[in-house]
Amino acid sequence: MFSVTVSNISSSTTQEKLHEFFSFCGNIKSIDLKSEGETAQSAVVTFEKPSSAGTALMLNGGTLDGEQLNITSDVEHHNHQEQPHHSSSPFEQSEKPRAGIAAEYLAKGYSLSDHILQRAIEIDHKQGISKRFLDYMRGLDTTVGQKALGSDQTVSGRVHSTLQNARTRAKTIDEQKGYSKVAHEYYSKAISSPFGKSVLEFYTNTSKQVRDIHEEARRMADQHPVTSSSAANTTHATSTGTAGPDAEPGLATQASPTVV
Known part of the structure; x- marks a missing residue:
């Protein structure tokens, strides 16, 4: 059983939340x-x-509905790379870099405290990033580079100024051929944006810093403000690790959990 025990849950927290x-x-x-009792709840969450x-x-x-969650387990759950399996999607949520998952929470x-973000970085550094996720991102580097920049071009091989000019072309290609609908939007x-090279490095490099997670969260949150379902957890972007609707602008992303 791949379970964790969660205590100090607010009495207002529903099972859906x-x-x-x-x-x-x-x-x-x-x-x-x-x-x-009357003021708290506990839960056992079991994963696949x-x-x-x-x-x-x-x-x-981490904080949910104003309460700091205590998350423990009697069993050590290794963050090892999962065995590849046939699927219509290129990777699963659990195969994303932990720093990327932390950025999704902030967005x-x-x-999440900076201490938690540091934990995410340490896990990525120790366990690495799943091969399927790396293959997918490196494939985007080539595929988007060719579509936006020309034959035999990659995003990682071009400088910021070139990507700035390529953004409009990439958008047009997206609209004409629906490329974004084929891959994860x-x-x-993100890869075809002016920030493309830094985004690629964030998701493929285990050498990150806490500020890199904050920056990715701000890019994610730009065009998808925090929804009402998590408004109780929202504050301005600060050193405590929160990204809210007043965070610095950046890239668009999925605002909801990106389980794929």
């Missing part, structure tokens, strides 16, 4: 939510994969 919070970690099998449970443990101390408006558009 808890599911939304932990769905960033990966596919959830079940949530057993119980009352702990051990790496998802490991990501959940990384979030210990959604959840509050956020990643394909």
Whole structure:
């Protein structure tokens, strides 16, 4: 069983909110939510994969509905790379870099301390990034580069000024051929933006810093302001690790958990 125990849950937190919070970690099998008196609740969250449970443990101390969650497990859940399997999608949520998952939380408006973000970086550095995710991002580097910049070009091989000029071309190609609908919309558009090279480096390089996660979260949040479902967790972007609607502008992304 790939489960974690969550305590100090606010009495106002519903099972739906808890599911939304932990769905960033990966596919959830079940949530057993119980009352702990009049002011708190606890839950056992069971995931399909051990790496998802490991990501959940990384979030210990994160805030939901104004309360700091205590997330523990009696079992060590290794964040190992999952075995590849046949799927219509190129990778699963659990295969994303942990720093990328942390950025998604911040972009959604959840509050994570810089200590948690550092944990995400350490996991990526220790465990690496799944081969399927790396292959997908490197494929985008080539595919988007060729579509936006010309034959035999890659995003990582071009400088910022060139990408600035290529953005309009990439957008036109997207509209004409629906490329974004074939791939994950956020990643394909992010790679073809003026920030493309830095985005590619963020998702393929384990040498990150906390500020890199904040910057990616701001890019994500730009065109998708925090929704009302997580408004209670939203504040301005600060050193505590929160990205809200007043965060610095950047790229568009999916505002909801990107379980794929």
